Structures are given as C-alpha cells and as structure tokens.
Amino acid sequence: MRWGAANTIVTRNDPAAFSMLPGFFDVVVVDAPCSGSGLFRREPVAVKEWTPANVQVCCERQQKIVRNIWPALKEGGILIYSTCSYSKEEDEDILDWMMNNFSAENIPLKVPGSADIIETASNKSGALGYRFFPDKILGEGFFLSCFKKINADHHQTNKKIKKPEITGSKNQAILQSWINEKNLTFCPFFDKITAIPNHLLNDFSILSGVLNIRYAGILMGEMIREKLIPHHSLALSTFVSQSINRLNLEREKAIIYLQRKELKTETNAKGWQLAAYNDHPIGWVNVLPNRINNYYPKEMKILKEIE
Secondary structure, eight states: OTTOOTTOEEEOOOGGGGGGSTTOEEEEEEEOOOOOGGGTTTOHHHHHHOOHHHHHHHHHHHHHHHHHHGGGEEEEEEEEEEESOOOGGGTHHHHHHHHHHSOEEEOOOOOOTTSOOEEEEOTTTOOEEEEEOTTTSSSOOEEEEEEEEOSOSSOOOOOOOOOOOOOOHHHHHHHHTTBSOSSEEEEEETTEEEEEEGGGHHHHHHHHTTSOEEEESEEEEEEETTEEEEOHHHHHOTTBOTTSOEEEEOHHHHHHHHTTOOOOOOOSOOEEEEEEETTEEEEEEEEOSSOEEEOSOGGGOOOSOOO
C-alpha cells in the first residue's frame, strides 16, 4: 500500500472467508499464529507467557486456519506453512495432521550446503520440515514446510463476476494525466479512487464479492471539484507521470520533509509537486504563493531528531 504497488490487493478477514474462494490461489502462505517460543531470545516476555496449554490452543488454531484456507488453493497449488515455535505440536504434528486430512504431497526443499538449517521429519508420515535455530542462523527461531495440492476436493471458482464500478468519463482524463500507464481502470474505492491493472480486474471483482478489501491497486487519491488530491501511494508508484513537477531536496531538507515539519525552499513552480531525494520521489507537497504544504503521511513521519 505505502509503496504504490499496482498488483496488490490487501484484505482483512477471518481465514474462514477464504473457503468461499475454491481453487482461486496458486500459492498460499500460512504464517500461523503460535506460542512464540522461537522468539525467546529476542523477547523475554515471550518466555513468561509460554505455557503447555497455550501450545495446545495454538495447535488447534493452526489446524482451523489451514482447514479454512485449503479449499482456496487450486489443484497443483503450493501451500507454505510456517511458525516461530519450537513445539513439535505446532510443527511436525501439524504436518502429520495435514497429510492425514488433505490430498497433499509434502515437497522437500533444497537447503544450501552453507546454510545451517536443520531438516526434520514428522513421526507418522515422514513429512519434511525445516528448523531455523537462532544459534545457527542470523535470525530468530523459525519452522517451515511446503506442500502441493494433488487432488482438488472442490470445483474451481466459477461464480458470476460482478463488474466493478468505474469512475465517470469526466474524471478519466484528469486521472490519466497523473500516470504514465494506459492499461489501468479507475474505480471508486471508499471515498477515493484506485487504479486497478486491467489484467487484475476479474480478480478484484471476485475478491470484492467475498472479502473485506482494505487496499487495492494504486490509490490515486480523492477527487474534489474535478481536481485530484493525490494519495501518498501514487507518489511512490512507478507509474506516476514523469511530467509532474519535482521538488528535489538535499538530505537536510528531505529529513525535514519526512519529519513532516514546515518546509522552506525555493521553487518557481506552483501546485502539486513530487518531493524527491536523489531523484527518488518520497511524497507530495502543494506549493502555494506564500508557503509549501507538507503532505507526508502523519502516521509515517520520523519522530526522532536526526543530525
């Protein structure tokens, strides 16, 4: 969202909602909530909160998540399961449970000889998993395993697709002038407008009918009286138009901008401009006759003073 990636759709849903998307995804990554024993070194509070009872609760929750998401994986699709737990109940035992309950093939992974990653096998099915220990790698405790869906237990997604609402033609030309890519469709999104790549429109439509979408495509901004108030994600998008004026800042003033402080610098151009550092856009400013309005997002501003 913050980087203006066009091919991204962000949702916020209980995993059960994804079961209504049969055969939709090529790859699913389940980074499952766990008891957190792999974080003991970094977070001492995790040691105090750990209990055998919590391990069992997490195990049941992990099974529920995988059970809900499995139908959404297409035949031949890949599921990656991971935790930051050392507990066998949350790791190898889950692999056995998956092999017993789904048409799944465990996929061995090639571990580089230089990597000190421990291959492990589950007790019943011999499914392979990989343990990352903080005394052997640069990182915290981690576990992962990989599976392929070998037999679809459902039909692929084949529901009637409701076409998304499209922004009126009057605003199309205005919006297009802000970007350098033609193969996008502008759609109302909450109180703003987003640009969806044409090849993702069907996916956007299907997901919109099932999931709670929080962000999709390039958030262009808000149209007010036939003028665009640009969103931060547009500033960072690779599709932003090269014809938009840029206010190139030296390091000191770039930091002032990122701290969302008042910015004072010379510029002859007026109106919306891309604030940039080393020719890389970092956000928007609106240059008025007597001041420069800083539009860097409040929630992202640098709080620490930097020398």
